[in-house]
Amino acid sequence: MKTGKVFLVGAGPGDIGLITVKGLEAIKQAEVILYDRLANPKLLEFAPADCELIYCGKLPDRHTLRQENINDLLVAKALEDKMVVRLKGGDPGVFGRVGEEAAALADYQIPFEVVPGISSGIAAPLYAGIPVTHREYAESFAVVTAHDKSKDGKPLLHWEGLARGVDTIAFYMGVGNLPFICENLITHGKQANTPVILIQWGTFGRQRTLQGTLADITAKVAEAKFSNPAIILVGEVISLREKISWFEKKPLYGRQIVLARTGESPSQLAKELQEQGADVIEFPKWKKTAVPVDLEKASAYEKILFASPESVGEFFSALVENRVDIRNINADFFGASVKTIKALNERGFCASLAAEMPDSGELLIIGDDSILKNKPEYGDTLVTSKKVVDSQFFPIFKRMLEEAEVNTMVFPSSAAVEPFFEALKECEIDAREFFKSLHVICMGKQTMAAVETAGLKQAEMPEKATKQALIALLAGKPFVAE
Incomplete structure (x- = not known):
């Protein structure tokens, strides 16, 4: 077997x-x-x-x-x-x-x-500006479970060894047992003024920290209603944080963004927002299924317009599968977006944007089945794949929303608006409730018009429909939900 x-x-x-x-x-x-x-x-x-x-x-x-x-x-x-x-x-x-x-x-x-x-006990402190070891502050480091199989869930530890023998201690998932931890460390030799920091959702854009000492951190946690998942770090090395904290200084730190998604490929916009410190949830998730492609008449066209970057790869894969030599196709290539032009350039073709396409000449439009819905007044179509929302990700999206505190919504194009609202409905999420406290951003006037048609009247646009302008808007105008 x-x-x-x-x-x-x-x-x-x-x-x-x-x-x-x-x-x-x-x-x-x-x-x-x-x-x-x-x-x-x-x-x-x-x-x-x-x-x-x-x-x-x-x-x-x-x-x-x-x-x-x-x-x-x-x-x-x-x-x-x-x-x-x-x-x-x-x-x-x-x-x-x-x-x-x-x-x-x-x-x-x-x-x-x-x-x-990479273990959270090392990574989360580093994202909070704290190395767990340092020649002047900490020559030893321990990772400790703060919830074990003991009868009452209190960790059975060698407290004296930890308190007197270890410089930096990382307790995992221990918020519920924090009073017990602090009491035992003080009782067995740690000074009451030893620095303590809790790092919640470490390395995510939603990362939160709460700092105190063994004497006062329990009260601070109760007041702030701080909860797991969190690393509890104990040790003098925490004093370095004020000088070398880096992640929380990123321009979009604290922004928790839902980005309406239109394509199957990873979003460069999402990647850039994440690099600037934001949490980004892309929705909906799309998947494609291949369809038989008839390339018999492709050589008869003078212009070929690619509707998306993905359509470029699908077209060239179809050429190989059907044993069609690209040299038999004499058409000029055009792309519906800058990303599509880049995909063509990477395959060795100089292409132009659709707006620069001449009126004369037979046109073939290549893309997924959405081109049938948005077909221009003239031109034939060649469907290379069918694009559908991946419903397997609906419960995943709902769990991500539950874990996060989303404060920003970004619509990158007008084509993203209707599918996003439809996917919300399929997730059984009330759109009015979802948007009521979000800062809504639209990338361009057409997107703004589509969003207003969908019923959102308080959206905003960056000065230009570019990643840089979007980041400048988000970084320069902190958003606080009412």
């Missing part, structure tokens, strides 16, 4: 750029992914379109799937001869229960690999 293979992958602490190359390659090849609450759901977008996604999210007070069920599911999917990825937040070997899952696979002689990830 054939069996598949399981990759036990560390997703890193949240920022998707922190996943390892090997971990990302495993996701790209996966047929099944079992993912945790603390693994950034944006990583799932790198999976193949037909990949089965299974949520195993755990909260301190409840489990979607218990560990035994997860173990059984890993075995069952592998025995179906599937390539399975178990995606865990942080590093799977640091309180990730990877040993239990690996042992279950070994019992069935199922091949597996463990792919390490």
Whole structure:
């Protein structure tokens, strides 16, 4: 009987750029992914379109799937001869229960690999401006679970060893036990004025920090209603934060943005916003299915207009599949956008924007099935794929909204407006409730008109419809929900 293979992958602490190359390659090849609450759901977008996604999210007070069920599911999917990825937040070997899952696979002689990830206990402090070790402040570092299998959930630790022998201590998921932690560290030798910082959602744009001392941090946490997921860091090295904090100084730090999505490919706009410190949730997620392409008459046209960057790749793939030599096609190439022109340039073709296309000459428009809806007054069409909203991501989107505190909505084009509202409806999300406290940004006058037609009257536009102008608007005008 054939069996598949399981990759036990560390997703890193949240920022998707922190996943390892090997971990990302495993996701790209996966047929099944079992993912945790603390693994950034944006990583799932790198999976193949037909990949089965299974949520195993755990909260301190409840489990979607218990560990035994997860173990059984890993075995069952592998025995179906599937390539399975178990995606865990942080590093799977640091309180990730990877040993239990690996042992279950070994019992069935199922091949597996463990792919390490960046641990939150190190990454979250660095994003808060704190190295966990430093020659002057901290020559030792410990990671400690703050919630274990003891009867009352209080960690059974060697408190004297921690308090007297370790300079920097990172407690994982310990907000509920914070009073117990502080009391025991003071009782066993730590000074009451030892610095403490809590880092919630470390490395995400929604990262929050709360600083105090062992003596007063419990009261501060209660007043701020601070909650998990959070790393509790204890040690004198925290004093470096004021000087070397960097992430929270990014221009878009604190912006939690929903970006209306129109294409299947990763958005460069989303990437730029993230690099500037924002949290970005793209919605809806699209997927494409190929359709048979008839290229018999393609050589008869004088102009070919590509409707999207994706249509360029689909057209050239169809040429290869149908054994059609590109040299037999004599048409001038045009693109509907700058990104489409770039896709053509990368294949060695000098193309022009659609606005520069002459009126004369036979025209062929190439793209997904949306070109049938938006077909111009003249020209023939060649559909290379069908684009549909991926409903598998609806529950993922709803969970992302629950975890975040979205304050900004960006519509990059007029074509993004109607599909976004339709997808909200399919998610059973009330649009009026969703938008009532959001700063809505439209990229251009046509987009603004489409948004107003949809019923939103208080949208705003950047000075120009560019990434730089959008970032300047978002960075220069802090938005506070009423």
